[in-house]
């Protein structure tokens with residue numbers, strides 16, 4: 001079959017977005033890997049599938065697959081691009097959209113100039129919910145990675161994140177430490193690894209080695225996780241500009257039991273169809 005798709009990105013984190021309301025396609029992991037392949041397929045960090053709602057109190061359901069073919073719970077940049085996609089494709093004329101994901105219901109608000117605001121839900125710190133193998137919940141943890149003791153924060157934004165503070169993201173050894181943290185046995189579901197440089201109480205630089213995709217130009221849930229960790233450590237205030245290699249996001253968190261709010265850009269790059 002030929003599958004219609006739209007290629008999008010949010011701050012350089014790129015997606016193949018597929019409308020499964022007007023076309024039928026039951027993807028296997030190998031189909032996702034082919035769609036995501038930058039040589040034999042279209043190429044992307046994640047594949048997003050847009051589906052009809054499965055309950056009356058949401059407008060859509062959307063599913064998220066990493067380039068390695070694994071389905072995951074949440075994707076911040078993907079949520080923004082999803083909202084832009086359903087609006088551009090006239091699947092809705094709403095500017096406040098409720099969408100069911102594997103991590104729960106997200107509320108998305110279309111802002112001006114292609115920007116979208118997302119209520120990303122509340123961070124979760126309990127180790128067994130991240131999941132993280134740890135004796136007890138802590139502000140930060142210590143991890144032996146390749147003989148080095150690393151201090152990191154860990155939390156879930158629906159998906160698991162480990163965050164390390166570094167002096168300089170430019171100098172951080174993301175290529176080596178990223179996969180070691182992603183696949184460390186203390187993370188039974190693997191993890192996204194964030195490397196955060198504190199610029200000021202309201203600004204950070206961040207690089208993220210993503211679970212199932214490698215280092216990406218931006219990670220929305222990673223930006224949320226890094227800001228939440230920085231606020232809990234007393235390094236950051238409640239509204240932070242996050243500078244990522246592919247662009248910047250604004251993250252707000254008013255503290256425990258409060259949702260994390262993310263605002264950022266979206267871009268629709270091209271449409272096409274692929275034989276699959």
Ligand SMILES: N[C@H](CCC[C@H](N)C(=O)O)C(=O)O
Pocket residue numbers: 013045046066072073074075076077078159160192210211212213216218219220221222
């Ligand atoms: N790699 C992530 C999913 C995509 C998250 C990221 N692209 C974002 O914008 O949040 C995971 O395996 O949990």
